[in-house]
Amino acid sequence: MTGADIVVQVIADEGLDVLFGYSGGAILPVYDALFRYNQTHALDDGGDRLPLIVPANEQGACFMAAGYARASGRVGVALVTSGPGATNAVTPVRDSMADSIPLVVICGQVPTGAIGTDAFQEAPIGTIMGACAKHVFLVTDASTLEATLRTAFHIARSGRPGPVVVDIPKDVQNAPLVFHGERELPVRGYRARLHAVESATPDDDACRAFFAALAAAERPLIYAGGGIVSAEAADALRDFSRAFGVPVVTTLMGIGGFDTTDPLALGMLGMHGTAYANYAMDDCDFVFALGARFDDRVVGVPDKFAPKARTIAQIDIDPAEIGKVKAVHWHHVGSLDVSLRALTAHGRRIGFAPDRRAWHAHVAALKAAHPMNFCRDGDLIQPCAVIEAINRITEGHAIITTGVGQHQMWAAQYFDFRAPRRWLTSGSMGTMGFGLPAAIGAQFARRDLTVIDVDGDASIRMNIGELETVTTYGLPVKIVVLNNAGDGMVRQWQKLFFRGRFSASDKSLHKKDFVRAAQADGFEWARRLDDAAQLEATIADFLAFDGPAFLEVVIDPDAGVYPMVGPGASYAEMITGEWIPSRHVPVAQEAEPTGMF
DSSP, X not given: OBHHHHHHHHHHHTTOOOEEEOOOGGGHHHXXXXXXXXXXXXXXXXXXXXXXXXXXXXXXXXXXXXXHHHHHSSOEEEEEOSTHHHHTTHHHHHHHHHTTOOEEEEEXXXXXXXXXXXXXXXXXXXXXXXXXXXXXXXXXXXXGHHHHHHHHHHHHHSSSOOEEEEEEEHHHHHSBOOOOSSOOOOOHHXXXXXXXXXXXXXXXXXXXXXXXXXHHOSSEEEEEOTHHHHTTOHHHHHHHHHHHTOOEEEOTTTTTSSOTTSTTEEEEOSTTXXXXXXXXXXXXXXXXXXXXXXXXXXXXXGGGSSXXXXXXXXXXXXXXXXXXXXXXXXXXXXXXXXXXHHHHHHHHHTTOOOOOHHHHHHHHHHHHHSOOOOOOOSSSBOHHHHHHHHHHHHTTOSEEEEOSSHHHHHHHHXXXXXXXXXXXXXXXXXXXXXXXXXXXXXXXXXXXXXXXXEEEHHHHHHTGGGHHHHHHTTOOOEEEEEEOSXXXXXXXXXXXXXXXXXXXXXXXXXXXXXXXXXXXXXOSEEEEEOOGGGHHHHHHHHHHSSSOEEEEEEBOTTOOOOSBOOTTOOGGGOBOTTTSOOSSOOOXXXXXXXXXX
């Protein structure tokens, strides 16, 4: 076998059923090997065993692979060429690193002898990606190729998941090699650390200390992050929460880790979290952080976060996250699934059953007094009304992807999510253009579910070339663009913190016709909605269409995202807007942006 044949065989051995990539000179041997593999391993229906999805560019390919990984929990794979092909992958690699997404990006590289000569389409991928990825391999010894590739998959999916880049010079791809079918690199330090965290469970002393603190608490609250989703720990979280009556707030990345319709669910907290989630965090006396990293969009000012909490407990698989932002009184480093089940079992063994009726009544009162709401009158279409209409039909069972901006926050606030991996968004990096390619990848991963990309007019422009990918492959992806003629979130910040100086955020004079663009890319169902009276009927038609559908909705350009915790403010100083009752007098927004924001 050649090195390229081995690349394809390892991918096949990993059980992948779809790949994403864009070709180029330095990766051509792998593309040729993939063509030959599919010829000789055709499915019974004549289809490709390893279908390769070709997007508009490499960034789209990598976000599709990431969307596939986020929706399925499996490793996503992208194949790109050297130089610009590989550098186009930098943003999705960093995005996947920040959100702990398992991804393997295989890059072609110039021949080994040409590395460092500024050869055509050469880029120092090891150096560039080294700062962005969980690990980077440059394969200069062809005999290590197979072991390197298997190790890349192992590193990507294990421990705290993340992206791994494998840079393969063209001569290594063409080298004649022996295929062994099992080799991996030793990476002893990594394996030792992984074994330590994966085998760790809280011992009896740790469990006793945890439940002693929990017993002393009157108002405990679980703060669940994306680690719950990555660790497949949603069931363990539900069991713990219900067993001991502890309400749950989630981060943006943790959405779906706990059924948002559960009576103990308080939704998302943080800068644009629900008012009742933020007030509950202000009122609680025990915080149990699970796979959450105390992100600045959640914590804001660390000294003012959870001001009444006498105990903060934390479980995370990454020891670097323990006490990174807030000091913690109890912690455990290990798998969330295993650790939570161990704690739940201990609590049940000792008959832990505190009376939480007063705390539950308080939480219910917060939800009743400060519900999410928006302007429901007037002629202009409100974006939250669009999301509510979609939610009424999908009932929390669709996969929702988003771009980044106001539409992302409205979707996080107003959709229900009954299961993990139904909410796909660029959480930490906040990458505009994420939504459409991620939806494509998710649809390949979950052909049984409706996949809806809720996007903004500015965000979708970033990767609008992928509209053609949707129709090329006949995917039934639904795309709804909330058009407010500009960068809505930027405009909201300029309105609040830059005294209304809307520098470069207003796109109202631009002439983009989204519907014509979608039609030109092959969408048979493509409509523009600007009449509020037609909202329900249009949404129903849009979702019922059998195939790809594109809906542009002209929304109120002044609609804001509320609640909002401003720069340097605490949850108590949160702005709830005109339609959500606040329990404090709103703080006048006279502050300039801070270094943190």
